[in-house]
Amino acid sequence: MANKMLRFVDLEKSMPDKREADSRRQDFDEIYEDYIPAAAAEQAARCSQCGVPYCQVHCPLHNNIPDWLKLTAEGRVQEAYELSQQTNNFPEICGRICPQDRLCEGNCVIEKAGHGTVTIGSIEKYITDTAWEEGWVKPVRPLAEKPQSVGIIGAGPAGLAAAEELRRQGYKVEVYDRYDRIGGLMVYGIPSFKLEKDVVARRAKLIADAGVIYHTDCAVGETLAFEELREKHDAILVATGVYKARDMKAPGIGLDNIVPALDYLIASNRKCLGDAVQAFDDGSLNAAGKRVVVIGGGDTAMDCVRTAVRQGAEAVSCLYRRDRANMPGSQREVANAEDEGIDFQWLSAPEAFLGESEVSAVRALKVRLGAADATGRQTPQLVEGSQFTIKADLVIKALGFDPEDLPKMFDVPELQVTKWGTLKADFRTFETSLEGVFAAGDILRGASLVVWAVRDGRDAAEQIQKFLERKASRREVVAA
Ligand SMILES: Cc1cc2nc3c(=O)[nH]c(=O)nc-3n(C[C@H](O)[C@H](O)[C@H](O)COP(=O)(O)OP(=O)(O)OC[C@H]3O[C@@H](n4cnc5c(N)ncnc54)[C@H](O)[C@@H]3O)c2cc1C
């Protein structure tokens, strides 16, 4: 029913040569099944149009799923697209990388009845990919230009969704990012076999075509002072994500070839984009021919094990201290990794890293799950005498991320943070402890998902608009 169909969009910067891009992509290719129109319509027609749209309720954007499924089933794809893009700035991206099994599809009534979910994500992707092909996707055009401007720090999904919504309202919007490309973790974190980089680049271009100005290679707090931005703009949105990799203490942790997950994934993504990546070429961040051990059980860990398989690793193991049922990430991603031959060592924790200067093995201990803690999760307890060893030439630490110290980085101690280091903001207005400074995405809620970042970006944009309207009317009163 499905048709394997890969598409390439020439990118000015990212993929200058299509053939080169094609050959690069072969190494990292996902078995990608794109719907052809008949298959999409047939799948969409499986929606029972149940009275209570649990799928919609459990989609963070409350996408109008039943209605766009109905339109797709009737072959009215352009109308389906118009409807779906009203609630989502990146429908083809969410369609590709949302953990649908935990969100819309996991709550599909047909799935609950045991007949297999309607493949909502794939249909959302099909609708929007078709819209791009047909030329229905257009940059937003504000009805009237407004004099006020907003500065957005961070060009990830939260910052970009807010930028597009604020531009729609006619504000001048400038986005500042320390990376050289637009997209945040959609470019440098999520592997290209899950999300092709040209799909992100064409969205970035669309937002630029709407009049949003990008400043890349611009690290706020380093190359540009935060206070300078506050003076320049009427409001600021901080959407900087979370990037401080969690670490662990164990004998031998400082050996060579034990690397943080994001370093490994960024190198792989840059290679796919055609950049010169010395650490990949010299083998230090390349799993080809190696025995790889990934530590952690979340989605980042799954991305690492699956990337290592595509790079031609000799063997890939994953050590996780809880059992399969307690994996924090998407069960679908775990199933994909199992299908690809990953050796999962559940209920196992590293005890020491062995080797002379480079790592050669990981010594681990078995774990049993004890009594539940305050959060309701069972506490892992090490089992004495249960040591075992796994040979390793490359160890990847995928233990999660914490926020960087933003008050210090931006040199504004008054910017308040929570005990987790995320920005403290009013949950209704998204405003931080600094007047006119708002927050959205991972830096507000902690490491999360693209779809939640989009939701935050949209909600924050609405609140920024209200703030700017109040500010403008105050000015009018003073002037009168
Ligand atoms: C490896 C990995 C895989 C993932 N896979 C998925 C997935 O499959 N599905 C899913 O839904 N989610 C996934 N996520 C989570 C998702 O990517 C994030 O939740 C989402 O990108 C957060 O969006 P954001 O806009 O808040 O931050 P980000 O995407 O992190 O963007 C923040 C941007 O701010 C910039 N920035 C930071 N500090 C500064 C500064 N001082 N000055 C200027 N710019 C700055 C950064 O360069 C970055 O571009 C994954 C995350 C990782 C790490």
Ligand code: SF4
């Ligand atoms: S945005 Fe994500 S959760 Fe919502 S309908 Fe699309 S795939 Fe499902």
